Amino acid sequence: MAVKKPENMLYEEAICELEKIVSHLETGELPLEDALKQFERGISLARSNSQKLQKAQQKVAILMQNDTHSSLQEFNESV
Numbered sequence: 001m002a003v004k005k006p007e008n009m010l011y012e013e014a015i016c017e018l019e020k021i022v023s024h025l026e027t028g029e030l031p032l033e034d035a036l037k038q039f040e041r042g043i044s045l046a047r048s049n050s051q052k053l054q055k056a057q058q059k060v061a062i063l064m065q066n067d068t069h070s071s072l073q074e075f076n077e078s079v
Contacts, residue, residue: 003041006048014045021045051075 021042054075
């Protein structure tokens with residue numbers, strides 16, 4: 001099975017995969033190269049989920065304002 005890109009995964013799928021990665025890394029039994037690959041994958045999953053959460057929070061805030069004419073804006077961390 002091909003590995004999905006984090007941005008194409010459901011939030012819950014990514015969390016589940018992150019938990020597995022953490023579990024594998026915590027054992028300390030992975031060779032260094034494999035551990036680095038797993039760590040890199042975990043960072044990608046975490047970043048993607050963070051973006052998904054930010055978009056969901058933004059949407060909730062808009063809905064709570066009860067303003068149906070507002071639209072979601074791209075989040076920019078540097079602002």
